[in-house]
Amino acid sequence: MTYARFAYVYDELMQDAPYDNWLELMEKHKSEVQPSMQSILDLGCGTGTLTVELGKKGFQLIGLDNSADMLVLASEKSRDARVPIQWLEQDMREIELVEKVDTIVCFCDSLNYITSEEDVQAVFQSVSANLKEEGYFIFDVHSLFKMREIFGDHTFASAEDKTSLIWQCFWEEEEYLIEHQLTFFHQTEELLYERFDETHVQKAYEIEDLCTWLSEAGFKIASISADFEYQEPQEKSERIIITAQKREKNVSKG
Structure with missing residues (x-):
């Protein structure tokens, strides 16, 4: 990744x-x-x-x-x-x-x-x-427990000083894979908020x-x-x- x-x-x-x-x-x-x-x-x-x-x-x-x-x-x-x-x-x-x-x-x-x-x-x-x-x-x-039960198919959010995050998790049981869909709102030097998105994938073992x-x-x-x-x-x-x-x-x- x-x-x-x-x-x-x-x-x-x-x-x-x-x-x-x-x-x-x-x-x-x-x-x-x-x-x-x-x-x-x-x-x-x-x-x-x-x-x-x-x-x-x-x-x-x-x-x-x-x-x-x-x-x-x-x-x-x-x-x-x-x-x-x-x-x-x-x-x-x-x-x-x-x-x-x-x-x-x-x-x-x-x-x-x-x-x-x-x-x-x-x-x-x-x-x-x-x-x-x-x-x-x-x-x-x-752990497999954390990936399946804590991340699972859940949505999280956080708001820091300059960056806010919406974090959606999608669990795939058959392959032990979790897809993290991340949406960021980051404050620029002009004090505006810029959005960008990333997708990360992890696997449990x-x-x-x-x-x-x-x-x-x-x-x-x-x-x-x-x-x-x-x-x-x-x-x-x-x-x-x-x-x-x-x-x-x-x-x-x-």
Whole structure:
């Protein structure tokens, strides 16, 4: 999914996103699981809010997104914060790094925008190819419960300082797909409101399928939790968080 004009209202509408929770998750991971972690690739980094905050913690950051508009805004943030970050406009199914990294993350349900099973498997293979041996892949997805029951066939609305949004959801049970039809009214410099529309599509995935594809890509599951509570997912969990470790290659002895 490539964001268009949405990129320029994204931060205003994401003010309540759980950035502090993601940051805490990564600090906890380094402290308890991967103390040697230094280099991080942030997949689907968007406008770079979390990427920059991780950079402020002293990690070596690469931010990757397929939206040039998002990356323009991300680059401005890192420059203003004086945090050195490499920004890459790439498809997460075909990651190309100069050097492998310690950890790869993909937060904010970015993986739900990959709407075919084959493409999710391609992402996992690409992630594995760009991770150091025994490196970690940490990501979250909207749960099937959230997509079906909370988004469902519902309509939402919000009004921020400069942008108002009407958000209609249409759920397709057979394919586990949800179509988000977004109508924005954005205040221009002339104090007029300009309307624009976008359609985004996301897909829900069963946890068991994600684990199978991770295993096929050379990972072992380190943990599965939900909603930043560090407990196993429940029936009504909304955000599933999976941590997987790249398996060490077997070294043949001869």
